[in-house]
Amino acid sequence: MGELMIHVNSICKNYGKNHILKGVSFYAKKGECIAIVGANGCGKSTLLGILSGSRKSTSGEILYDGKDAINSPKLFSDFVGYVPQDNPLMDKLSVLDNLRFWYCESTRNLNEDLKTGVPARFGLDSYKNYPVEKLSGGMRKRLSIACALAKNPPILILDEPGASLDIICKEDIKYYLKTYIKNGGTVIITSHEEAELDFCSRMYLLQDGILTELLDKPVGQKLMERMIAFHG
Amino acid sequence: MAKYLLLLWFQIKAAFKALPKLICATLAFAILVVLVGFCGTKLLSNGKSSEKMDIAVVLPPDGDSYTSLAFSFLSEIETVKNICTFKEMSKDSAYEGLRNGSIYAVILVPDNFVNHIIDGTNTPANIIFPRSGISTKSMLFRILINSGVTDIGAAEAGIYAVDDVCNYYKIKDGVTKSEEFLNEAYFSYALDRSIYFKTETISATGNLTIIEFYICSGIVLLLLLSGISCSDLLKRENSALSTSLKRRRIPVYLLFVFKIIGVTLVFFTMLIFAYIMTALAQIRFPMISNVFVVLNFTSFASLFLLIFGVFSMVLFIFQLANSQSLGVLLLFTLSTLMLFISGGIIPSSLLPEIVQKIGVFLPTTYFIKLCEEIITNTTTLGTFIINVGFSVLFIGGAAFSDNLQQKRL
Numbered sequence: 185m186g187e188l189m190i191h192v193n194s195i196c197k198n199y200g201k202n203h204i205l206k207g208v209s210f211y212a213k214k215g216e217c218i219a220i221v222g223a224n225g226c227g228k229s230t231l232l233g234i235l236s237g238s239r240k241s242t243s244g245e246i247l248y249d250g251k252d253a254i255n256s257p258k259l260f261s262d263f264v265g266y267v268p269q270d271n272p273l274m275d276k277l278s279v280l281d282n283l284r285f286w287y288c289e290s291t292r293n294l295n296e297d298l299k300t301g302v303p304a305r306f307g308l309d310s311y312k313n314y315p316v317e318k319l320s321g322g323m324r325k326r327l328s329i330a331c332a333l334a335k336n337p338p339i340l341i342l343d344e345p346g347a348s349l350d351i352i353c354k355e356d357i358k359y360y361l362k363t364y365i366k367n368g369g370t371v372i373i374t375s376h377e378e379a380e381l382d383f384c385s386r387m388y389l390l391q392d393g394i395l396t397e398l399l400d401k402p403v404g405q406k407l408m409e410r411m412i413a414f415h416g
Numbered sequence: 417m418a419k420y421l422l423l424l425w426f427q428i429k430a431a432f433k434a435l436p437k438l439i440c441a442t443l444a445f446a447i448l449v450v451l452v453g454f455c456g457t458k459l460l461s462n463g464k465s466s467e468k469m470d471i472a473v474v475l476p477p478d479g480d481s482y483t484s485l486a487f488s489f490l491s492e493i494e495t496v497k498n499i500c501t502f503k504e505m506s507k508d509s510a511y512e513g514l515r516n517g518s519i520y521a522v523i524l525v526p527d528n529f530v531n532h533i534i535d536g537t538n539t540p541a542n543i544i545f546p547r548s549g550i551s552t553k554s555m556l557f558r559i560l561i562n563s564g565v566t567d568i569g570a571a572e573a574g575i576y577a578v579d580d581v582c583n584y585y586k587i588k589d590g591v592t593k594s595e596e597f598l599n600e601a602y603f604s605y606a607l608d609r610s611i612y613f614k615t616e617t618i619s620a621t622g623n624l625t626i627i628e629f630y631i632c633s634g635i636v637l638l639l640l641l642s643g644i645s646c647s648d649l650l651k652r653e654n655s656a657l658s659t660s661l662k663r664r665r666i667p668v669y670l671l672f673v674f675k676i677i678g679v680t681l682v683f684f685t686m687l688i689f690a691y692i693m694t695a696l697a698q699i700r701f702p703m704i705s706n707v708f709v710v711l712n713f714t715s716f717a718s719l720f721l722l723i724f725g726v727f728s729m730v731l732f733i734f735q736l737a738n739s740q741s742l743g744v745l746l747l748f749t750l751s752t753l754m755l756f757i758s759g760g761i762i763p764s765s766l767l768p769e770i771v772q773k774i775g776v777f778l779p780t781t782y783f784i785k786l787c788e789e790i791i792t793n794t795t796t797l798g799t800f801i802i803n804v805g806f807s808v809l810f811i812g813g814a815a816f817s818d819n820l821q822q823k824r825l
Contacts (some may be wrong), residue, residue, distance in 0.1 A: 233659070236663060261663055261664060266660070268656040268660070269656070270655065272654070272661075273657065274426065276648070276649070277426055277429070281426055281429070284422065288419050289419060
């Protein structure tokens, strides 16, 4: 760990008179995993949307590897692989077609990746001709991650990746993320689950539009007490 | 560029994958549409054959063959045949028919009727109408008789006048020749009704026959209803996919255009297949050639536009509804309502004025118009542009609705 990969400075997001994010700032280094926790509706997905370039912030600055992403939006797709809460897949198409679509702008070779890359790692090669609508929730999530990593981005942003998945699938994804981080990737994850938070390097709490670092990385009961305490 | 082409190709592929399902659904809807069309055709051509008047002809008991021949000739004249059916019957049956209303009038033909016309005796035939409840049809028949009598009277007066002139100047050879000449002249001028009455067909269905009219509105209704079976392909995408496409700088309207092209190609292929089958069926069943039209290139292009336009509207409705089930419900209701207001079920000239005025603003009016122009090979630039305009409007509207929805999330 060393180089600064993400530097977020004073991000604000307003919907009319609602201030969803009030000057959010944080950083992440290469090979780090950052967890963002908070109650439902606190703005976690909005923050991740802004970090992935799918939403615009009202004000603030985002630097990826020292480059200003807000003023050059292409950086978002070059630097970030984004896995939203719902799977961004075309249900009527096969696994292979979905991968093809995401790989079409990549320098990576899909056929090789189906043998040795992320799709193979997630066992998608055996399902490549299946229509997505017939896949299980777990396989869909694996496919979404594989699609997000098609361009081999240095940053992976995941919005509650384990929601409504079985324990085997969660462990599989977690195991892969550890490998990704070990290889120098940076992960930003939002989650409500202890198992997904315990491998994070640092943890932030988003509440009332303000992001606060939780230095002791509390989970479970402790995290709940901190959230209640924050509300006073 | 590759990502756009790939996205287009995937939309076409997804649409063709659904082909078996779409064929089944389209056939089911086609049955419904044919039923609607059949009922409409019946409604518009209601009792056309019963509009003919039954006229009883009572010939003298020992009537001559000339009289029977004259009436059978008269009943075969086109203008008479379309209005009257002459029925030879006994006097009692004719009177009974007159009383119970099954007969509009009775013609009592005297002895030697035709011979008397030839020799100038002119024994009149009696025409008896019912005492009460004279209908419009009886009146029409009376007018027809009077005009016929006037014609014959004028012809006879002319012939007799020339006879008198010839006799006065003792030109005996001239009488026969003059009579022959005048007979021919009067028959060709005075008795040929087609010279007096120029035939012009004014129909509620405009320039189309009733069958053509219902083929047009049937195709539009079929396409609109088929939107229900395409709901999986045209429904709103999950917001995650829309967001991801946006990240890859693929505008949502382009996705909509590609989706519509996919579905349009499927239905275009189906209609072309049906067209080719009809063309081939002509060889086996020549009666089909009465309704079959050889389409030109412009008509094929317009057909593509028609399908594209209809599915643009379907996509817009699904985007607006924001849920597949609500979209299906909305599509069905709006399709039938709009088609009715546009005069696709009952011709608009038969609808109240206010409904006609609303119809001018509905896209279905222009879908039907384009369809009419396709099957008559008369596509106009104006209709083409209006249909393109509606497609742009619907796709723009759908993109706007998607944008609003994304902002709400």
